[in-house]
Amino acid sequence: MQVKANGIDVEVVTHGDASSPTILLVNGYTSQLINWPKPFIDGLVAAGFHVVTYDNRDVGLSQKFSGTPDPRATFKTMMEGRVPDIPYTLSDMAADGIGVLDALGVGKAHVLGVSMGGMIVQLMGIEHGGRLLSLTSIMSSTGNPDVPPATAEAQTALNEPAPSNGRVDVITHSTKGRRTYESPAYRKSDAEYAALIGEAYDRMFYPEGYARQYCAIVADGNRVERLKSVTVPMLVIHGKDDNLVRVEGGIDTAKSIPGARLELIEGMGHDLPEGLCNRFLELVVGHCSAYGGTRGASAAAD
Numbered sequence: 001m002q003v004k005a006n007g008i009d010v011e012v013v014t015h016g017d018a019s020s021p022t023i024l025l026v027n028g029y030t031s032q033l034i035n036w037p038k039p040f041i042d043g044l045v046a047a048g049f050h051v052v053t054y055d056n057r058d059v060g061l062s063q064k065f066s067g068t069p070d071p072r073a074t075f076k077t078m079m080e081g082r083v084p085d086i087p088y089t090l091s092d093m094a095a096d097g098i099g100v101l102d103a104l105g106v107g108k109a110h111v112l113g114v115s116m117g118g119m120i121v122q123l124m125g126i127e128h129g130g131r132l133l134s135l136t137s138i139m140s141s142t143g144n145p146d147v148p149p150a151t152a153e154a155q156t157a158l159n160e161p162a163p164s165n166g167r168v169d170v171i172t173h174s175t176k177g178r179r180t181y182e183s184p185a186y187r188k189s190d191a192e193y194a195a196l197i198g199e200a201y202d203r204m205f206y207p208e209g210y211a212r213q214y215c216a217i218v219a220d221g222n223r224v225e226r227l228k229s230v231t232v233p234m235l236v237i238h239g240k241d242d243n244l245v246r247v248e249g250g251i252d253t254a255k256s257i258p259g260a261r262l263e264l265i266e267g268m269g270h271d272l273p274e275g276l277c278n279r280f281l282e283l284v285v286g287h288c289s290a291y292g293g294t295r296g297a298s299a300a301a302d
Helices: 038-046 071-079 090-104 116-127 152-159 167-181 190-203 207-220 247-256 274-289
Strands: 002-005 008-015 022-026 050-054 109-114 132-138 234-239 261-265
Touching: 002 090, 008 038, 008 090, 022 090, 022 116, 038 050, 038 274, 050 090, 071 207, 090 116, 090 207, 109 116, 116 132, 116 207, 132 274, 152 167, 167 190, 234 247, 234 274, 247 261, 261 274
Parallel strands: 022 050, 022 109, 109 132, 132 234, 234 261
Antiparallel strands: 002 008, 008 050
């Protein structure tokens, strides 16, 4: 369904009983809501949560924007201490998620984000903490320039475009790229990748939004000092074998937030393999259940 959130059109899908405590799932860079592993969503519902997924702006079926910012120019502007001129920020994307809760009449919720989504929920904790019951950041980082960067191979895989926008080229290229940073202990088959990438392609292939999302990440800069103000209970999950967002990023996230709990997983790279869903559920359900909450009749102000 489409809702108005933070003044834009956002595609939302809900799972489970709307009267149960809500957990909002925030996806990563260019990723659509259909990319959440079904066993993970089903497990959260079975554990008694109302699960809300949505397409971030500029991806999937949510509102698209305009402008083609240059990530390198955005980074240069940041290094010069100036504010880059970009179509939107990660703070805007955090406000989108809070707007989804508003549209659904949810006063307070647990929020969980992966990769860029982890950055977005960190900003929810910084800027909208009164709306949150708990935070979970998975395979994400703080924007701290002292954290080791992605390997050259993984960075190339993330940013290099397919040779064409044709379906076969996109599937082949994306499969090759994802293999560079997938979980080494939980590898997918080519057929599994073809099905996942093909489904996303058929639903909405929109590479025009990639640079805008990437520049939003770059322009947010270092969140370490801002994260020190977060008082929402925080769980940080990271793979020890992540070569895209290195494990030091997860460690830095947990270190920056007072009282945060850190869980590092062997054999996990930069994805959410179904083989780890039981472990994710154990961690996330335990964390969220400790901080309870029920669905509010209407959204509460910060």
